Amino acid sequence: MSPRNSALEAGRTRRRIVDRGLELSSVEGLEGLTIGRLAADLGMSKAGVLGHFGTKESLQLAVVDAAAEQFMHEVTQPARGIPPGLAHLRALCEAWVSYLERQVLPGGCFFTAAAAEFDGRTGPVRDAIAAMDALWLRDLGIHIRRAISAGDLPPDSDGDQLLYELAGTMLALNHHLQLHHDRRASTHARRAIQRLLTPDPALKALR
Amino acid sequence: MSPRNSALEAGRTRRRIVDRGLELSSVEGLEGLTIGRLAADLGMSKAGVLGHFGTKESLQLAVVDAAAEQFMHEVTQPARGIPPGLAHLRALCEAWVSYLERQVLPGGCFFTAAAAEFDGRTGPVRDAIAAMDALWLRDLGIHIRRAISAGDLPPDSDGDQLLYELAGTMLALNHHLQLHHDRRASTHARRAIQRLLTPDPALKALR
DNA sequence: CCTACCGATCGGTAGG
């Protein structure tokens, strides 16, 4: 069972390694994740783990990919059916809050942690993290502009400003949940989102 | 000059170690900071560095203290002369933005990075980071409530909510500056603060 | 504050 696995078995083992690596690195960091501990945790040898990736950096890149996949599945999937505009944007934000609230990963948001860990470095891992973060922000920005042009938000709204403040809301949620175990944080996050994503009532009256 | 220093010289060396350790750890992380690299960077031996602290954990705690001292000096000092209430609160926030904007530490905000790195761990270092963060939030909360009770902000303002959103604004500023080198971020931060710390004009008219 | 160590663990390789 151990040596000479089929390609299918090897693929499954690779997934097990990456999935567990994602969980561990959300707690210990992506650099703090070591091949030895990951192998011990999975009941494998170090060489058995490393054989699937070649280098630690390649393993880290696989973990970043898996994190992006999980995040997209958890946050964009629940909003799939909802029509574009403000309703869709609200659904994305609610799924985002829920994702952090349910602590899908033991260490909270992988990208928040990885961004803080790698933002001062250079190389492919830092680039991959920054690219994924930028991709999600871009995606969110599209939904914001769609909500504005649909008339769901005031036409003079600053989309970039709104995007910035939504991102801050989620960073604060992760921070308060992980560092202070403050469960009121999700209430604060939902209130902030509610305020950011409610059309100005004064402008509404003008229509 | 190297061996047999006076107590005064030893104190100076200790400060040099901690100051450089603070700079390095803002980039490499507080765990990623190693005694060997710190020593090499300072032109000292590992034993020479470690002799001042005994253990790495003790060095880390000294760095956390130095970070708190620097933060307090940079952010609360500029607001010293300004009377309590909204003006003082605004001065604190502006100093906070400026502190991150000027990149006083090469890796950005030490506490944001350290919080993300240690929030999943246990022990004295994690506790010290959480305590310093909580102390600053408490301090900021006092100024917020003071501004509310002084009538500078609407009497029905939710102080905790305001505190949460100010914290998110700063976390987002650090994130965008460090990960995306996005210099528009400080404009977004100042706009968010401006909006959060402006008395509701509708309520103002009622007075 | 230095030299000279210590055992443990790091990422990675050879060979099966």
Added chain:
DNA sequence: CCTACCGATCGGTAGG
């Protein structure tokens, strides 16, 4: 996917 290694570096100690 395993055993058995490799050199480098980790935190830390002894002794001066």
